Amino acid sequence: MTKSQTTGEIRDTGLAEALSERYLSYALSTIMSRSLPDVRDGLKPVHRRLLFAMRQLGLVSSQGHKKSARVVGDVIGKYHPHGDSAIYDALVRLAQDFAQRYPLIDGQGNFGNIDGDNAAAMRYTEARLTPVAELLLEGIDEDAVDFRQTYDGETEEPVVLPAAFPNLLANGSQGIAVGMATSIPPHNVAELCGALSHIVKEEMLGGGGPVSTASLLAHIKGPDFPTGGSIAEAPEAILQAYETGRGSFRVRARWQVEKLNHGLFQIVVTEIPYQVQKSRLVEKIAELMQAKKLAMLGDVRDESTADVRLVLEPKSRNVDPAVLMESLFRQTELENRISLNMNLLDREGVPRVMTLREVLRDYLAHREEVLRRRTAHRLEHIARRLEILGGYLIAYLNLDEVIRIIREEDEPKQELMTRFDLSDLQAESILNMRLRALRKLEEIEIRKEFDALTEEQADLTDLMAKEPRRWKIVGKQIADLQKRFGQDTALGKRRTDIEGPPSETVVPLEAMVEREPVTVLCSAKGWVRALRGHNLDVAETKYKEGDEARFAIPCETTDKLLVFTADGRFFTIGVDKLPRGRGFGEPIRLMIDLAQDKDIVALMVHKPGRRLLVASDDGRGFLVKEEDVLAQTRTGRQVVNPGDGASATICIPAEGDSVAVVGSNRKLLIFALEEIPEMQRGRGVILQKYAGGKLTDVKVFNLADGISWTLNGGRVRTETDLLTWRMKRAGAGRLVPRGFPQNNRFN
Template sequence: MSDSKNAAAEMRVTPLAEALSERYLAYAMSTITSRSLPDVRDGLKPVHRRLLHAMRELKLNPDSGFKKCARIVGDVMGKYHPHGDQAIYDAMVRLAQEFAVRYPLVDGQGNFGNVDGDNAAAMRYTEARLTEVAQALLNGIDENAVDFRPTYDGEGEEPVVLPAAFPNLLANGASGIAVGMATNIPPHNAGELCEALQHLIKFPNAGMEKLVELVPGPDFPTGGVLCESREAILEAYSTGKGGFRVRARWEVEKLKGGTWQIVVTEIPYQVQKSKLIERIAELIANRKIAILSDIRDESAEDVRIVLEPKSRNVEPEMLMESLFRQTDLENRISLNMNVLADRGRVPRVMDLREVLKAFLEHRQDVLVRRSEHRKAQIERRLEILDGYLICYLNLDEVIRIIRFEDHPKQELIKTFSLTEIQADAILNMRLRSLRRLEEMEIRKEHDSLTEELNGLIALLGDEEMQWKKISSEIGEMKKKFGKNTELGRRRTEIGEAPSAVVVPLEAMIEKEPITVVCSEKGWVRAMKGHLADFGEIKYKEGDGPRWAIHAQTTDKILFLSTNGRFYTVGADKLPGGRGHGEPLRLMVDLPNEHDLVSLFVHDPERKILVASSDGRGFVTSEKDVVAQTRNGKQVLNVSGRVTAKLCYPVVGDMVAIIGQNRRMLVFPISEIPEMGRGRGVILQKYRDGGISDLRIFKNEDGLTWKSGDRVRTVTDVTDWLGKRAQAGRMPPPGFPRNNRFA
């Protein structure tokens, strides 16, 4: 009964929303600070920091032997990181991949994956040790350089942050997704970062433009060419957010007979080579890049992708531009410098200058802590050496006290004013240490340590000296990992932003003659070749012919609907002519209550005349009616029972129009205004009915129409000549009864 009362007393009534909010906030903060975001000081997430610390404890130094990755992962999981072994191993594998990390922190032996996207071997087959870069991150960790905290089970301790003599955050970059925020920092060149850090030490108020001049952009492990404008790069580093466009590096290889081929030697960062090649092969198979004949992967340890053009007359730049637009040969790497600042407590977006300053502040903190630690060690050792020297000066008395006194320690302290530490050191001395040579060594050590102690005291009391020391340490890093080393040489070329190269459609689609066929019920298809006899075309039962035009696969086909909207479909997107095609409504968003009015091949240099059923219309440029979406583009405004009725190219200077009332009017086309969109102006006035047909013609050629199998021409149209919007007169004798010109 008492237990139930205690349980009831511990219960707390809380609204569900409040309880969920508290718990989710705790989870979110844990994810942000303990898993997903790197610390601005050492650029590491907890899993990476624990990996390096565990490997150091296993004494896996760069000059030692390798150990099985399974052993390392087991230590990390058991002592520091209570998560799955595969997650730990995946993090370790990435730190060893030269194509994923600019400056690898793990030296891997065995199969650690490749740029094709193949996975690493199981951890029981691979071995690892630390690299020189990782050693630089850990240097000084035993000298009280950083704080330690209890591990998850309280049985051990782990570092809160690493001393980080190497600018790892920007040098190796980082990426991660937390709750409500993410980070993505591309890798940079360590030599350039060291130069910027030294400049910032010398000029603490250095401007962003100077820093970006020293750090001109990312340096990816896979190389490539950075194609971004100086302004965009400066903006990205100034705000901590932006992006960088990276292109593959390529060259033209000359072959026999004046032919050539393109060889891609470097691909953009984080692009899998196998998927890239599959994508290009797919474009070739689908004839999306007509000027490219074949692709071959001749890569060994290096990247070598061979592209064969169909013709040597093709411009290599044009071919590559089309590939850049359609494949991952051009990739965009985002920048979001969202990191843990203020000693790893607060996540925020920092700019380049803030990140560099945070690293320098950390290095100052590490320097002070290591100096104080070394100072304490020297003072302790000097205390002992002072005791030894007293012993040598009074050797006979010391020996007598030790031999004959019942309590030699207290007697030594009393007689020579020693400390307990000094007395213990004298009592623990070996007899061989009493020789004269040993006394000289102690005096030499004492002088050396005294000089070092004075230097440390001066260093701790002078901030200017501290920054000189830090600058010297950064200089050592630059010498060790800078541009003059194989590891540190810049791999990504800083290029210019690409100019607006116009890639014609023909460069992406193979140009072939086709016949575009549209039936009465709106079924569309593209038949190979230019058919001479349209009568041979077959249709579905209950359907029949409506339009059949000659075109090329590179053309755009325009459709005008009764709702006044133009729809655009690429000729290469039309279904083949083996069947009956597909309904146009599956390709564009044409409402069921509307029908097609006209179909023609797009000519961007041409103008067209559109007219509605009530006899209104206008002239418009054909390039302005091309639709970019399935929804089409509204050009002719209609409402109620009025619909779009006619659409003809402007190929003359006169317009002949006839209404359903069998009245014909001829007037100059110059009387019709040119518009982009609208209802238009009245072309012909009707008392009853509406427009039936119109014809645009040259006055010098006369007006023609088709009557049965005959074509008739009227050269003198004076009897029907008038002004726009008039009613007109009866057509010439023999004009078709359906009031149509064709």
């Protein structure tokens, strides 16, 4: 039940209807008025209101600073009815030279640092606009953009800024709305101007078709971050990101090797990726060292002052610096992913994902519209001034009569308008004229101004009528901006290098994990742990009540474990990720997405280059390379596809030249290993046929050595005369030799 605020009417409304209506209003408000930037000036409402309020306060770059609290208070009181902390946080970010490629606010005081320390309270800091911000506001008093009423209706605020600076791509933007988000990294403004000039030349003045993204990237190399670093991406990936408006960039720290005495060296990181807190980065490296996951790194020190300087000391002089840095890139934020999601409000105020060309075209269209509006505003001003000057000239030609009318007539204004056919403005201007303006010299100056304004009016009228002329002026403005922020200037010089994809530097696992002998224990119910050392007395190991031992695998912390389950899926677990200590370990299901009704069939150490024989209990199987079963995710990799009602039961190394297959019907079949095909995944081929039974065990062996099996008590029996059971694959086989185990298994 809801009550109207205007009429007081109470009406029944369904909860779902009321919620959907209000949530939609909230979502639209968040998208349009809070979180997504405008493609024209690249600003969100809070940033736009901050800059406009500071201009109204006279905080231009040529004047002194004023307290940030004064700015925040003015913004809250007039334009932005939100919390002061949110507004001050926005102000601080616009002033941080490590967050903004081209800062819009010149801050004085503590505005935070790259370590992640917060800025001082607003009562302690001061701010004013930068020249870049003044470019965004240039022409705002000349009817360049539309204004709307503020939230209380007492004053007006701009809908968008004139934006003589391509702020959206130059400074980037991040925001999370309702159901959508935006993420735009900063770019180099000189390169942006080159691309804008290219569009003006080819599309606006050349009359050709749309320019390609590839031609734009001949000018725009990629993002240019205020913290420098390097982008390690293939040109094809960069092109696809800008063509679709979605993608990501791999950003790496910049580093160099410093030689020391006695053949020693240290690595110095001088630039870190964008939006990475240096203090947190150092803490992460220290944590990895303590966890023995950076075996090649000896020490890390932060020697930063105004410039970043992280010193990394290797454990020995034999460490390859490239391998050490590659291991750090893989495990720390020395390599960071910066996403590109150009989800914006276009010129019509519609939120959508835009391509690079669409963003640049909308910005150019906005600049052309600003030029037209400023020209029309100037023409109105000239027309008014010419009207006044025309009245002055009439007064000078009839000076004695004008003086007489003013002295003798009761209503001189009306008489002047009637006598000399003057407008109300002209008559009012004559009456307000000073006596000192009646000298002859002033008349000459008025005629000069009249002629100059008449000439300017004709030129501007021609400009309004000819679109190509307007585009030439827009092109000149962009060229001037490119010269102002050129690569030879301190602010305009590119800071982020564009490199190709990272080289295939092989990082041995030992570089990230300290090698240590361990024994992996996995119980029948799937509890896994790693105990230090080999040759442990496994029989003395304790398990949870109702549980028992199943797998005991000697290995090293740098090894990988392959887990094969009854549904035919392989999982990969790093031994260094297993729990250590004297407890019962952890359920292996916490580390992999193992189905509750599926059991572990095999657990073994991965050996590169080896092949495995995998089979299900319906008698089908195949060979697979171990490299093809490695899984990168928790969900594993489906390799065997068991038939209906069947389960995967066999996973053994294929080391030998012959295969022995035995079923629950106690029939044995031996055939050559080469008869089994090698596959990457599937159901496999028939190994042995069964009239009423299932496959129970498989063994790969060398025929010359014979086949062996384990008897009760641990004794081993070997059979070398195997002619009776040697047949082709997919046969039924013959009864097992006398003395074969009753469980129909070789071990």
